[in-house]
Amino acid sequence: MTGDDTKHLPLEDLHSSAGARFGAFAGWSMPLTYPAGVMKEHLHTREHAGLFDISHMKLFEVSGPGAVALLNRACPLDAGALEISQSKYTFFLNEAAGIIDDLIVTRLGDTRFMVVANAGNAVEDEKHLRALAIDFEVEVDALDRVFLAIQGPEAWAALSRAGIETGSLLFMHGIEPKQNWFMSRSGYTGEDGFEIGLPEANARALVAKLLKDARVLWIGLAARDSLRLEAGLCLHGQDITPEIDPASAGLMWAIPKEIRATGAFIGADALRSILERGPxxxxxxxxxxxxxxxxxxxxxxxxxxxxxxxxxxxxxxxxxxxxxxxxxxxxxxxxxxxxxxxxxxxxxxxxxxxxxxxxxxxxxxx
Amino acid sequence: MAKTYFTQDHEWLSVEGGIATVGITDYAQEQLGDLVFVELPQIGTKLSKGDTAVVVESVKAASDVYAPVDGEITDANGALSSDPSLVNSAATGDGWLWKMKLADEGQLAGLMDDAAYKAHIG
CATH class of the missing domain: 2.40.30.110 (Aminomethyltransferase beta-barrel domains)
Structure with missing residues (x-):
């Protein structure tokens, strides 16, 4: 996309003043690198803490008595088996079991879930989810949030100094530490880290605090890509696409055994026959x-x-x-x-x- | 005394005795970011202006470096095989890419001098 179609991050001014070099990604103008450069940014994240603006990704809240049933239909998932605050890596599949998008679903309450989707697919995902939601007693809200990731072995300590205790939160768990905040211990670098969705004003205050800490540096999309590739994590649109199924992608670990056998998710029949004959x-x-x-x-x-x-x-x-x-x-x-x-x-x-x-x-x- | 020329594609040429040493400018290396590999040319290769002479690879992408004039490759900077980051740290010095024997020195007239190049990159 070019010109007026390009979307801009709410914190773009902060990236500009940090000296970011911008480039287009999934319809967004994104910081690719900062003056440190991709090599130093990558290594800094593995050694200390990297701060990423991932507001191009989209958070959806799915709530209502039909929330579990909707997610079990949309994803090869047993949403009802998730404990409150537990997160799960999963997918939207098409009827051929091709991966429309990969997602993280977190259970926030008995009938409330957070779905985090990729930037490039956010519009399609929302359409897909809303179309399915018609059959269920459920509400789908696209949340207006800044979304930050802080990744690396010192991420927890930097957050603590910034006044955010992550204490007992374990990998692949998510909570709402404040009103309109969502924080999960997760990320896409292979390191310990957190992803935090929060209102823009809160995000500006948090970023200012975090960047006062010498352990924290802004990290661009170029290093995000080299970090996730080293960690063996898939980029949707490249490594997984609507033409690729989870069995071929080696992602069957994300689908519980009983769901493979009996789940009524979209693409279930196609996936079963792929598994039967082998990818x-x-x-x-x-x-x-x-x-x-x-x-x-x-x-x-x-x-x-x-x-x-x-x-x-x-x-x-x-x-x-x-x-x-x-x-x-x-x-x-x-x-x-x-x-x-x-x-x-x-x-x-x-x-x-x-x-x-x-x-x-x-x-x-x- | 060597004379230095620049191209629109952010290459520099230092010419002495009919031989040009060619590299990319500091501006270009900054745009590319950290280089991790340089695919060097074979000595003896004859190139026409605009042919790909070298491929420089950053963490993220591969970029072609073109022959700025016609000529034959006489040398390639072997030091870049073990340390491609020389192009980042010393783009106009130890990070040179190749040397070529000029086929037509008249082509140099179409290139920029230092002042014109500085104006070009603004």
């Missing part, structure tokens, strides 16, 4: 030999030159210290250690299938 391709980690990055779109070949898949995300991993990528390989080849070749501008680069993540997750699970 023809699987998502894999890819480690190029040498220093040259292999990027999204590169074709993969086996040793005999037969097509073997393609790369969906690729770049350099500043913490890993080498190029990192992920993509899809035909099921027979999709095993760690398998040796493939990637075509980069006509040159065949040796590339090994690698287990994910490239850098270990450091979530605070208990």
């Amino acid at each position: 023809s391709q699987k998502r894999v980690g890819l480690k190029p030999e040498g220093r040259q990055p292999v990027r999204a779109g590169a074709a993969l070949f086996d040793a005999d030159g037969n097509a073997a898949g393609h790369v969906t995300s690729g770049g350099f991993g500043p913490s890993a210290g080498h190029p990192v990528a992920m993509g899809y390989a035909t099921t027979a080849l999709a095993k760690p250690g398998a040796k493939l070749f990637a075509d980069v501008r006509g040159t065949k680069i040796p590339i090994d299938i690698s287990s994910l993540p490239f850098t270990p997750h450091r979530y605070r699970k208990g």
Whole structure:
């Protein structure tokens, strides 16, 4: 999108004065890097605490007596089995079991849930959810919030100094610490961290406090991408799409066993038949030999030159210290250690299938 | 005495004795961000103005660097294989990319001098 269609973050002025370089992403003008640069920003997040403005993502509150039933229909999820404050990574699937979007659903109360959706799909997601909601006694509210992520081993300490105690909150749990606030211990970097949705005025005050702490730096979208890729996490639109199902994507861990068998979610039949015959391709980690990055779109070949898949995300991993990528390989080849070749501008680069993540997750699970 | 020229695409050429040393400008390296890989050209390759000579890769993206004039590659900066960040730290010095023997020195007339380039980047 260009010109007037481009959406701007409510805190854009803060990013500008921090020296951000902006670029377009999913219809938004987003800070890509700050003066420290992607390499330092990435490493700072892994060592200290990175502050990300993710207000391009959308929070929906789903409430009412039909909330559990609606979510069980929309997602391969047992929403009623979630404890209050428990979060779950899940999806909206289409009838073919393709992934419309990946989401985090958090139970806020008996009949109240928070759904966090990706920027690029927020409009589609809302339409999809509202269309389904007609059949249920439920209300869907798109919330007007600034959404911040603070990620890294010192995130909790920086929040504490800023007056926000995260105490007993564990990974993949979310609470409402103040009116119109939503805070979960989650993120997309592989590090311990938090995501906080809050009104703009509160966000400005919180950011000002956090940035007084030398442990906290603004981190741009470029480092967000290298962090999530090292952590082996999927970017919707690249690694998962409406043409990719959760079995091919290696994301079946997100779908409880009993739901796979008996769930009445959209796409259930298609997913069951995919599981029965087995997916023809699987998502894999890819480690190029040498220093040259292999990027999204590169074709993969086996040793005999037969097509073997393609790369969906690729770049350099500043913490890993080498190029990192992920993509899809035909099921027979999709095993760690398998040796493939990637075509980069006509040159065949040796590339090994690698287990994910490239850098270990450091979530605070208990 | 070497003479330095600049292109619209943010490359610099330092020309002496019919050989041009070519790199990207400080402005260009700042735009690209941290470089992690430089794909160097083969010595002996003949290039026409506008051909891709080198690919520089940042954490996020790959970008082509074009031959600013016609000529033949005579050298490539091997130090960049182990330390591509030299382009960031010393774009107009140790971070040079390649050397080429000019096919037609007349093409230099179409390039910018230091003052014109500074005006170009504003």
